[in-house]
Amino acid sequence: MSLVYMRQMPPNLIAFSSREGKNLFINALQQGTMECYFPLAEQFVTQLHPTTCGATTLVMVLNALKIDPEVQWKGYDLQLCFYRIWRWYNEENLHGLKNEHLEKGIDLDEFKHIASHNKLAIQAFYHTSLFSQQYPARSQYNCQQQCQKLDQAFLTAKLSTFQYCIEAASRRNNFFMIINNSRKALSQTGEGHFTPIGGINLQSNMALLLDVARFKYPPYWCDIQQLYQSFEFVDQDTKMTRGFAILQKQHTYDSKDPFSSHQLKQKLDSDEVIQEKSLAILMVYYLFSIINRIEINKTQLQSEEFLQDLESASFIDSQLCIQAVQNQPDLYQLIQDFTFQYPDLNKCISILLCNVLKGHKFVQIQIQEEADFMRNILGI
Helix, strand or coil, rough: CCCCCCCCEEEEEEECCHHHHHHHHHHHHHHCCCHHHHHHHCCCCCCCCCCCCHHHHHHHHHHHHHCCCCEEEECCCCCCCCCCCCCCCCCCCCCCHHHHHHHCCCHHHHHHHHHHHHCCCEEEEHHHHHHHHCCCCCCEEECCCCCCCCCCCEEEEEEHHHHHHHHHHHHHCCEEEEEEEEEEHCCCCCCCCEEEEEEEEECCCCEEECCCCCCCCCCCCCCEEHHHHCCCCCECCCECEEEEEEEEECCCCCCCCCCCCCHHHHHHCCCCCCCHHHHHHHHHHHHHHHHHHHHCCCCCCCCCCHHHHHHHHHHCCHHHHHHHCCHHHHHHHHHHHHCCCCCCCHHHHHHHHHHHCCCCCCCCCHHHHHHHHHHHHHHC
């Protein structure tokens, strides 16, 4: 068997260290869309085994977010004669990761599950062609906690939603995106792969991929639309399409939301090129937070009862609110992609959004609290 030292970069991709790659980086820095790069670059590592790209990608995000694993790692204290004094994440001490995951790798759904065991809030999305696939149902995860698989549909995202999410992740240093795509779709060798996103260049519509298989490919720039198309390829093990996930630290939401966006909104509003889509970018943070609040039972915004109360309290006709959001197709699609599994949530958010944008105050405490939560994230 012949040994291989790295692979040739396909012509459709741009090496990060090339002259063009450096220019893309400099330009993206000026655009403010490389905020996620620096914490990830500080923790950039090569995957331990050819099958552990998912685990390594997760480790990079966890250490970039400075999350304490609360387990020993390595080190030796000469005074105490005690081994492994340091706590730090690596591929072998992830909570919920099994030996078989290291041997065979993980899929996007398993990635999401393992991430949730390691103090991360996460939402995963598949390519929209997912529902045309016949994939087997999973009733239980294989972990020590014997976690039950929730009986809910997988989320899918259209290209516009992916574009808003990747820009939202690129504009913060505490909110990250990872992708699970097909290498073949990018003219690379291999099959599926996990990679952290290190930022985007809006002018060139390209994303920086911090490839953890550094023995194979260095970091590179890729066209964002082509990247989205690489999610359409089916994982032959799961029979599902591929996709992406957005992540941040888990929060209790007992105090102010971590996504307070006043400063970011000012930056977005000062840029005429992106001013029209600034609301949608900020809505990514809001929608991410709302879904996570629902999952930890911190809000009833998704309930039919809340919708009825909100419709009665709204200062604007509910149907007009819904129509106003539908008149912005990409924004409406973004909300729909996030709220797919909650039939009434899309309506609630549309009505609440219209009232918040108009500056209306509600008498009902519960509704006003939700309005304040949205207002804080949108920076209004």
